[in-house]
Amino acid sequence: MQSVFQQHPEVAERFPDLHPPLTAQSAVIEANRCLYCFDAPCTGACPTHIDVPRFIKKIANENLRGSALTILDANILGASCSHVCPVQVLCEGACVMHHHHEPPIKIALLQRHAMDAFYASGAVLPKTSAERRNGKIACIGAGPASLACAAELRQRGYDVTVFDRHRLPGGLNTYGVAEYKLPTADSLREIELVGSLGVDFQFGTEIAGEAAFANLEKEYDAIFLGVGLGAMHRLRIPGEDHPAVIDALAFIAGYKTAGRLAVGRRVVVVGAGNTAIDAANAAKRLGAEEVQILYRRVETHMPAFGFEYEHAKQEGVRFLWQTQPIAIHADTDGELRSIECLRVELAQDGTPRSIAGSNFHIECDMVVPAIGQSPLFDLLTECYGVRVEHGRVVVDRVTGQTSNPKYFAGGDCVNGGREVVDAVADGKRAAVGIAKVLESAHA
Ligand SMILES: Cc1cc2nc3c(=O)[nH]c(=O)nc-3n(C[C@H](O)[C@H](O)[C@H](O)COP(=O)(O)OP(=O)(O)OC[C@H]3O[C@@H](n4cnc5c(N)ncnc54)[C@H](O)[C@@H]3O)c2cc1C
Known part of the structure; x- marks a missing residue:
């Protein structure tokens, strides 16, 4: 994927990294500041519940691969989350160091340190021991929600195909997040990791129209909607069709x-x-x-x-x-x-x-x-029997299942637009829900 993408050379110059990475030495020093709390509030504050003390301890022991695998076990997009998460209001905001009037542990930079080492060493995941399962799942959208859902299902032995209307996958991680936080190339690199699990990707494929959904329903046992949100709201004022008005x-x-x-x-x-x-x-x-x-x-x-x-x-x-x-x-x-x-x-x-x-x-x-994105109303009404309220797909919060039992959903199309890590958590949760339904169907 990275090979088909050519970044304009000036972009890297104009959007240098906002938070440069830690050196090997500073990472170990920072890791050793961690108190490794037993009931780690940082882990509780992370929607994907990464075991933060555990991955930091492994950095302190210079076991960077082990640290990365701990992160990936909870969050397959652990690398991009380390760049884009608003950690001030999540893990780092919950760090107990605040109670001691000390700066919080630099969890995001430590996470990034472990993930950078993982990618630098070839990004090889351990072979999954899961046996091959009966069940084919279609994920619509290749944003964080679908990627997390697809990775989890593949790791459980299911066949997964991800469809995206765009030429490049990654959803807003690729097309939306500021370049000084997450370079597009890094987003694509992460999708290659999901691909290495055996997920099938079909890019440039828009799923639209009732017939398309009917075909998917025939071919797949479950469908995950990770379609995000639609176009930006219009200002609805005279003159906004001028070509120099660009959302x-x-x-x-x-x-x-x-x-x-x-x-x-x-x-x-x-x-x-x-x-x-x-x-x-x-x-x-x-x-x-x-x-x-x-x-x-x-x-x-x-x-x-x-x-x-x-x-x-x-x-x-x-x-x-x-x-x-x-x-x-x-x-x-x-x-x-x-x-x-x-x-x-x-x-x-x-x-x-x-x-x-x-x-x-x-x-x-x-x-x-920049006054917000509208929901994909047209698309969502084409999914027969999927309830949508106030522009959001209604799901069971535990399983991600919609009112049509064949459809599951997560990410921005469910929460109305939050963060990457919320989409990842939703996608993974739905994958577990899908696996349960398929297991009981084939039992
Ligand atoms: C400008 C911007 C900056 C952001 N910055 C941050 C940040 O710094 N940190 C952070 O944590 N979050 C950030 N977010 C929010 C974050 O990007 C989203 O919460 C997250 O990407 C949602 O993931 P998703 O998978 O639900 O949807 P998306 O990322 O939107 O992915 C949905 C995918 O579905 C595809 N799709 C839709 N309809 C169809 C169809 N019919 N057929 C095939 N494919 C389809 C789309 O092409 C898209 O690729 C930002 C959002 C925006 C808009």
Whole structure:
């Protein structure tokens, strides 16, 4: 897969690693700071429940392969999670060192240290001892949820085929996550690992239409929906069809995977979630002189993590609060000229209300909407009998099974859009659920 992917040479230059790796020596020193808590809160805080003290102990003993296998046992995407997880609010946020007023153990960097060593030494997983089982499973989507589901099922001896409409697998790990956190090549490398288990991949294959689902239902014993979310919400304001209005997902995927590095001089990003921050930082790194994030509420309401907000400020991104865009204007030559906005006041209950007559213009030559992704309604209604509520597939939280017993689901299409590690946890949980159903069917 990596061989079919050619990164634009400037991308690595402009998006260097945000957190450079530990050296061998510093990894051992850091590992020896760990208290190896018996009831490790870090493990409890990880949605995939990686045995953190165990893998860190192995690093302290310089058993890096053992450490990596401990991580992979819980989380097949242990490498990408070590790059992308918001550890401040997960494992590292739960570290007992906080109670001692000490910095938390650098769990993510240690995890990455073990995973880097694993990949550097050829990324060979132990041969699975599972006997071959009767049962074929189709996973729709090759994002983190499906990859985790497929890996777990293969390791249990089932035949698995993963379909993805994109040319490259990995879902948002490949197309969405900021390059300075996870380079596309590293995401693809991880999918090769899943492939090495014997998972069959069919890329560039969109599953769409009732007939396609009916065929899958005939051919496979179970179907896992790991389809993520759909396109970004539109701003629904005049002028947004201008070619210099590029939604955050298209903009990020463009620089990461399609060599589209062009950016405006003055960029306005609309929305203040993590995706907006990633897009704004990318615009800065690609050479925009001025990047502003507009948000209709106040700083304390922004959905982005606090550490992402701080990072964006360091990158030079400016924030404009209580601002509601109402139109995008081009000049007589057709060039994008400005975004027109209204000021916003917050009612006592926090509801934003735009102030009539408060119009003002922000000069810009590129607008990036980043106000969330919509659910894949059309696709989900094609899966006969699968209940969808508020745009989310409804599943049994223990097994991942939907209201149609043949379908299981996990990841963003179930949780509405969270983190990679949540998708991995869901995918693995569903795999266990699928295996149970198939075992009892063939008993
Ligand atoms: C810009 C951005 C940055 C992010 N950064 C982070 C981060 O730093 N850290 C973090 O933990 N999380 C991050 N996330 C969230 C994280 O990427 C997602 O939670 C995670 O990727 C969800 O995994 P998934 O498998 O459910 O869906 P996805 O990753 O979206 O994968 C779904 C896959 O299904 C495929 N698909 C959909 N429909 C079909 C069909 N009909 N037929 C075939 N294939 C189909 C799609 O092509 C896609 O490859 C970010 C999200 C975004 C948008």
